[in-house]
Amino acid sequence: MQVSPSEDKIPVVGSTSNSHGYGEGLYFSDGRRKVDYVLVFHQRRHSSLRSPASASVSQDRLSVVSNGNFPPSAASDVAAGRGGGIPGRDSACVGEVFMELGFAGGNESLEPADHEMRLIRQEFEANLQEAGLEIERDREIKSHGPSFTRLHAPWPVLCREAEFLKIRVPTKTSYELKEESSFGSSMSTMWRKLNRPFQPKVPHQDHGRTKFLSHCFSREKLHLYNITSKETFFDNTTRGRIVYEILRRTVCARTCQTIGISTLIAKGVYDAAFPLHDGDYRVMGNVEERNDRQLLHEEWARYSAFYKYQPIDLIRKYFGEKIGLYFAWLGVYTQLLIPASIVGIIVFGYGVATVDTNIPSLEMCDAHLNFTMCPLCDGACDFWHLSTACGTARASHLFDNPATVFFAIFMSLWAVLFLEHWKRRQVSLSFNWGLTGTEEDEEHPRPKYETILLQKRQRKQKNKKKKKKSEPDKQEDGTVTGKDRWRQKLLSAMAAGIPTPIDKLTWKDRLPGYFINVSSILFMFGLTFSAVFSVIIYRITISALMAMSPDPAIKSNVRVTVSATAVIINLVVILILDEIYGTVAMWLTELEIPKTETNFEERLILKAFLLKFMNAYAPIFYVAFFKGRFAGRPGNYTYVFNNYRMEECAPGGCLIELCIQLSIIMLGKQLIQNNVFEIGIPKLKKLVRALKDKGSAEKEKEEEKPPQQWNLDYALVAFEGLTPEYMEMIIQFGFVSLFVASFPLAPLFALLNNVIEIRLDAKKFVTELRRPVAIRAKDIGIWYNILSGMGKFSVIINAFVISFTSDFIPRLVYQYMYSPNGTMHGFIDHTLSYFNVSNFKPGTAPNSLEDKDITFCRYKDYREPPWSPDAYQFSKQYWCVLAARLAFVILFQNLVMFLSLVVAWVIPDVPKNIVEQLKREKKLLVDVFLREEKEKFQLIQSLFAKDNALQPGSNVLQQVQGLPTPGRSSTLPLGQTQALVGDGGGAPRARCRAASFSQFTRKTPTSPMKENENSKHTAV
């Protein structure tokens, strides 16, 4: 902290030769100091297109919009305009200052705002320099356009912050990974050989046999680390993170009373802040020396690499742990979709193979059986023969067969396995990335929270003053100064982390927000349901109208036309509402005023997930569980709007309709979202920007020098969080797991989509986004809970789909209870009830009734025949089948839940080899420190020998304090070692080892680190 600005230019020791020739824009003008971070602000002489407040508020927000980017101005208008009963209070603090000074903060008087912002920037950057960062600005001060402030973190700053952040770095000590037994090792060699073509050609992807011990960075242990060059010891990602950490906590007390860069961006003082990419992603000349971005682009971010593993370690190295975890998760998910797809294809194949031997569908197609069915609509429709529905019956069998039950159980267990596998992968990743033992970083409150808190304090003080003094003339002035004082207090309290008497918002402050939240969510649920209902109405009315049409061509295509159009309408509605709900969820979460960014993210995700889930699945749920169940029976149909009969399922059963609905929505959603939102819109945006730039470029033609890396990066889109990417995948996971009983090919389509999705996302991250700040994350957070919740929910849903939507249970019941000979023959007859055509209500009988000699028509239901005493009541078979269905649900649910528990219990959460490695590392680390401390104390001993001669009294003092006398000193290192291992935590084995070590080696001093003696001596 005492690195004063004057000390900035410390001589850079070590080699700088690794500054490759092509990295022009990556260094300060001296060509040696790396640009670690860039701050950008816009000079706004000519009133710019974006209003500062709206442009900036949306900057620091997480977008949940699944793929596209909602228009930022609209969102912020919403947020600012209807802000929880306190409208317009979240404007930039600069604006507030202006109000106080008497300026009108409108669009016209931007000049003073600019001036104010310049002051803020000046103070902020001065504070950055005080924190040890080095700053370079553009030489010429441009009158407009972006201005760049480039930051460089020198070695001492890096060291200090690395220690604070407990960044793990490799030490010189390495250890051999455990040898497998001969059989295992030959197997693994073969596996590696087979796998080679699927491995990306990236250095260090294969870890090999030795592993370097890593340890939290500490400036006192520099000799332990493998520091070849101070320039490259911390890679660019870590440097960026370190600088971001400083930016995040640097205060700006005098001019704007706030903390951190994100608030400043939110307030419009800066436009953007980002670390630089490693250079251009296109390989220019020599292919040998590629930077990480080029490597990623070559080996990962291209479609032709679709069959390869992802270079997860490199991704993590370049983008940080959080993004690395996303891609690792996506990879695991995609990989596990392969077996699921294969089984799905087999199950589908079984359906295809057995369609010609399946008795129920053969019976349905058999024209000789000649079932005369009751008409499908009133009046206009005629009686029809069941054999005409042969096509749907055969199609239905493809998905509705016993193999589907097996597949549903399989997929439920698959979901559990996937989660367990991911848990293990997560642990081993976080071990390999050195995250074990690190804790969650604590966060500052969000800017919005601070603002609201400030307002609360002000209100409170005002009220107090009102009560105390009753001079109304002094109040106005008092409030302003009081406000300032409060601001100062709040700020210092925030900076110090001291809890002040009223240091948080209570539920009372959030009540209006919660109220709006609940009501809006209810409203949107209503919206979703009414959308579904409208499509139903559309289907009912159109099919009724078309059936009445005299044209036979129209009549014959009723079902196809109506279904197709209805599903497409559904799809469009879903896509539109999806975007709307993303925006609304964001707005609602703002109203809740969450304290921290993590808090905000979690609430947003939960809300957005709830809304999007409802939206995507409501029509599917309708088809699965409600369609055709309220249609009534001939002679007693249910009508909507007094005229239109409720729709029934196709003759082949509801499952085929569910299957069609599911596949179209799933495929349509994926295709449209991938193509339009993820490829189309960014391309369009780029085009628009390019056109705009062309316009302004004409004016700026005078500067002809090639664009620097920061110019290039600024032209890219800002990174807006992983929420949309995760959300898309989670909704897809729902398609794969929830209704998988009805559509065994869903995993296959998901797999195909994901293979593309990975490369699409990779391309986006490598070429189209600014480099995101690396964020440490040990797990995927709330997404895991959502996944696991969906897995559990899917068990119940699948149980109901199999037992209620499919014909599986009725067939079983028929075969074992009613079939005369134990075969399925006669099943179709069994499922059809009789209806006496004379019982048609007046006006509903088909017009052609008189022409024909028909007394009974059939319909699909289990009801008593007309000749029974209680005609048209549910028959005994109905109740029997219902009981069987319910029993199946109970059996299926509990069986699968039990199996899932067993699977989760059998698979340990932490892989065995990781446990072993952890133990070994702990032990090794203790050893290293032990050795080191031993030598240190031998040195001290000799020092004391000198000292004691000078000060004979000091020994007594030591004894009283329990401090070591030279004679006993060998007991001390252990304690210190324990303290230094820190996050490791006392492993008694290691401890014991240490104890015995000191017992056994007391007499044999080893000293492999003699070269450090002198320096250590002076250090201690």
Place this chain on the structure above:
Amino acid sequence: MQVSPSEDKIPVVGSTSNSHGYGEGLYFSDGRRKVDYVLVFHQRRHSSLRSPASASVSQDRLSVVSNGNFPPSAASDVAAGRGGGIPGRDSACVGEVFMELGFAGGNESLEPADHEMRLIRQEFEANLQEAGLEIERDREIKSHGPSFTRLHAPWPVLCREAEFLKIRVPTKTSYELKEESSFGSSMSTMWRKLNRPFQPKVPHQDHGRTKFLSHCFSREKLHLYNITSKETFFDNTTRGRIVYEILRRTVCARTCQTIGISTLIAKGVYDAAFPLHDGDYRVMGNVEERNDRQLLHEEWARYSAFYKYQPIDLIRKYFGEKIGLYFAWLGVYTQLLIPASIVGIIVFGYGVATVDTNIPSLEMCDAHLNFTMCPLCDGACDFWHLSTACGTARASHLFDNPATVFFAIFMSLWAVLFLEHWKRRQVSLSFNWGLTGTEEDEEHPRPKYETILLQKRQRKQKNKKKKKKSEPDKQEDGTVTGKDRWRQKLLSAMAAGIPTPIDKLTWKDRLPGYFINVSSILFMFGLTFSAVFSVIIYRITISALMAMSPDPAIKSNVRVTVSATAVIINLVVILILDEIYGTVAMWLTELEIPKTETNFEERLILKAFLLKFMNAYAPIFYVAFFKGRFAGRPGNYTYVFNNYRMEECAPGGCLIELCIQLSIIMLGKQLIQNNVFEIGIPKLKKLVRALKDKGSAEKEKEEEKPPQQWNLDYALVAFEGLTPEYMEMIIQFGFVSLFVASFPLAPLFALLNNVIEIRLDAKKFVTELRRPVAIRAKDIGIWYNILSGMGKFSVIINAFVISFTSDFIPRLVYQYMYSPNGTMHGFIDHTLSYFNVSNFKPGTAPNSLEDKDITFCRYKDYREPPWSPDAYQFSKQYWCVLAARLAFVILFQNLVMFLSLVVAWVIPDVPKNIVEQLKREKKLLVDVFLREEKEKFQLIQSLFAKDNALQPGSNVLQQVQGLPTPGRSSTLPLGQTQALVGDGGGAPRARCRAASFSQFTRKTPTSPMKENENSKHTAV
């Protein structure tokens, strides 16, 4: 480690005045050094009663026997005799040594064994002294009887080990607990006042407003801690733990090649090892100064204190965390049983209040309705009138009413709430006890595991040798030396913790064990089931025989007599099998050769739980779900042994039978286990021992001096783990949760039992057991999982009990589907089917048939009447009711599971105030260290100022190594502080605070610890 034995008697600084007058037996003969641990061995001149091997093997084992103690010799015989295919290999190593030396290790030649053991003891105790412990032995060497070795840990040893063990100790720094708001504080004061009579009168029970910051002990930070006296800084419990830690890891390489006291006890070298109690538990004279044991005895371990809270902190202080957690858990469970009992009583009260208005039971009792029921047995029994079963019908209503459904839901949620509440309590206890951040201690392998491993190695080597050389004459000799070499290697490897090539037992070694395990468990399941089945057979045959008896008095009491005797037989069988299963589970777990003690405990618990659960609940499951369901119908009964009809439920329904079964087993088990096993047997044991002692005392009359504390403690029973205590409670939890729908008073009886149980256990721990070694534990381990599993299971069970065992669903179905007027009138008639008496099979009709004019009799079932086309088939009502029952199960299960999830999600696992306190402590700690380091570095600075004058070159070295120059030194403390906080992990808030702290306070050096400067100076 260099504390040589000659340095033992360091002058004890500080006050020793706190050695109260009454603690005679607690100190060495010098009256100053505390006895921290006692090792006991028996001189065995006259061949003692217990054979050394068997007595010792059972010492270090965890007993699962629920309450009583199984005879140790039997258990170890089983273990030794049938030891997994390697019989008799777990004998003491001494024995092995003997075999090698050519001695026969029989009972006759005890002399040499004694000699050998003396050698082992000598080496072990010498090693203890080398580790720094001080030892006192009895002056006179007795020829027989127990000999005591007393251990004392001096201050330096305590310090060293406290550092290793990361024991948290209070620092001088304290902080105010957060003030509640005015309303809250007045409420809490009132609450405290109301609570006062329930609080035990124990110092520091109420924490007050300030809390001392605690921190892991470190010898370098002695000045931070609140050390008033070195004698009392570590309390007796901690001292005991520290000594135990040393005992546990001290090797005994030369004579016995083993590690740790537990192995030595297992091998019979020592008889016992235990820390001393704090003195007598009876208060002698002055009541003012009571030791902790007396306090516990007065305020906790007596029945008259049953209404008071437990002094958990004192329990923990005296017995350690693990036992503290048990009592805390028991307390929470008992406390939460109070609301459950109250609701249960209300539900029962509802049943009592409505019994006179309940239409079904009124109809049953109404003699006018005159239902003629089919006879209950073939031939001998007559037709009977339903109104004669009025009593059971009314009793049935007490438990079978709609309130029960509510109660079942309530209890399921109660179970979730209990678990959540306990989780929170656990977290706050582990915070208050300074366990946050500590990790599980790693353990040494169990003695048994080591033995088997050794044998494996030997076999392997033998095989190798056989292959290499073919000289059979050299082999014998070679094996012995090879064995010794292997032993040495194994031992050093174990000591060092280095993984050797073959360092563990694989599944192959355990295969026979697993095989025996699975088959035994299956066998015992069979045993349980056959026991249940035998009781059924007993009931069927006896009731048939009694029905045939001509005596009307016998006839009328059939049901009562048979039921009562059957349940008592059940109870006895359960109690006997319970004891057997405990022993068998132990034996089976030994066969599995688990590596560590924790491992052993977990497997043992799982197995014992499985067996005991099956045992206790099998008869109850039978009554709930199977009884009466396979009885058949009149004219087509199911027969066992061709003669006896399967039993039916009582006319009032199965629920009342379930209720009786449940209550008798629950109450009987608790009463008998509490009275006989927990009070009776220990008393009996004491009596036996007293008688035996009398016999031997006559010979030893010469020593007349009063018994020392170690004599008194040795006379007590050894502590054998908490497993039996937990197991008893868990089985009880099953009674409370699993079938609660049938017996709402279960929580009340459990509550009454537990109120006694707490004091009973307390008495046992305080007065009857040797003081256990304090074991650190953060949670109750696998018990939590078992509890949570039972909670989940109980949801399903209750759903089935309500829907299938009770008449709830049939009543609902009748009321809403069949009742002509929507009331329950006619329900009884509806549930009874008709049977045409002419359809009786020949010989089964009642003998009195000819005398009466009866054509139809009724029976309880839903079947078609005789006049229907498919007579006696299940009727439509049957299927309808079945469907309703199944639907209810699905609804209930999913609803309750969902509610449970919501409850668990809403209640945070860590209480809010703990989170806040944790944050504050972290921050305070950083502050303290920061301040301290600051001063330290100011000192160093001045030191360097001197040094630099002498050695001008040293500064350069520092810069290269990144070490602090005096000018920059203020940045360093942070890093070190972070490392020292250690378990805390980098909280950015604290970090940030620290950063700003150093920014703001750079210019204002504070120095409240000036008094330590000199000593620190010399220390550094």
